[in-house]
Amino acid sequence: MKKLLAEFFGTFWLVFGGCGSAIFAAGYPELGIGFVGVSLAFGLSVLTMVYTVGHISGGHFNPAVSFGLWVGGKFDGRDLLGYILAQLIGAIAAATFLYLIVSGKSDFTDIGGFAANGYGELSPNGYSMISVLITEFLLTMFFLLIILGSTNLKAPKGFAGIAIGLALTLIHLISIPISNTSVNPARSTSQALFAGGDFTLQLWLFWVAPIGGAVVAGLIHKGLFDKIED
Secondary structure (H helix, E strand, O other), X not given: OHHHHHHHHHHHHXXXXXXXXXXXXXXXXXXXXXXXXXXXXXXXXXXHHHHHHHHHHOOXXXXXXXXXHHHOOOOOHHHHHHHHHHHHHHHHHHHHHHHHHHOOOOOOOOOOOOOOOOOHHHOOOOOOHHHHHXXXXXXXXXXXXXXXXXXXXXXXXXXXXXXXXXXXXXXXXXXHHHHOOOOOHHHHHHHHHHHOOHHHHOOOHHHHHHHHHHHHHHHHHHHHHHHHHO
16 A cells, blocks of 8 residues: 555656746746746656655656566566556546646636647647657666666665656756657556547557657567576
8 A cells, every 4th residue: 555655656756846836937938947947847746756756656757668678687576556546546636636726817718728738739739640650669768777777786876866857857958848758658548538539539649659668678678688697
């Protein structure tokens, strides 16, 4: 239960901090934080929670990470379903609070895209389904390689959270204009549920591509890098 609560709070903070910065601060007149600010917000949300509860649950906060660690032999598959449910509940809870806050604005009419992910017309810069699929697959694959490498027993101690947080920041700097950046099915699900419409119909891609990339990374690390380290 402690591990599941840690995953709940970690995923909640990631969605509330990352998506919240995109919803409230990115487009604010004159003082808006822009793409760079949102990228930092996502990176900082993960970095802070890795050091806060990572020692309890491993600090996944992302179904794709759980899948990748499982395939890489670093996570017990018996815990996979529980972790994913905790992550989804945490993400949806955060999105609920974001909605309650944004709907209280004096000129509120609707939530718009609500920092949801999309392709085609729903891509921030009009990228196709194939472009988004490739982007999400590759970025999640490298994200998992960084996680698996930086948390290895032979890696320098105490720096994994920094590497992971900076990696997520870089991922967002690359891909916000392409897909609004997912690499996390829980984060995508929570926002799509509120944005609705075609965002919900496109949600499949933001499960398939991140999990596919994570699984490939797990196989690469287990088959290549673990052997080198041994």
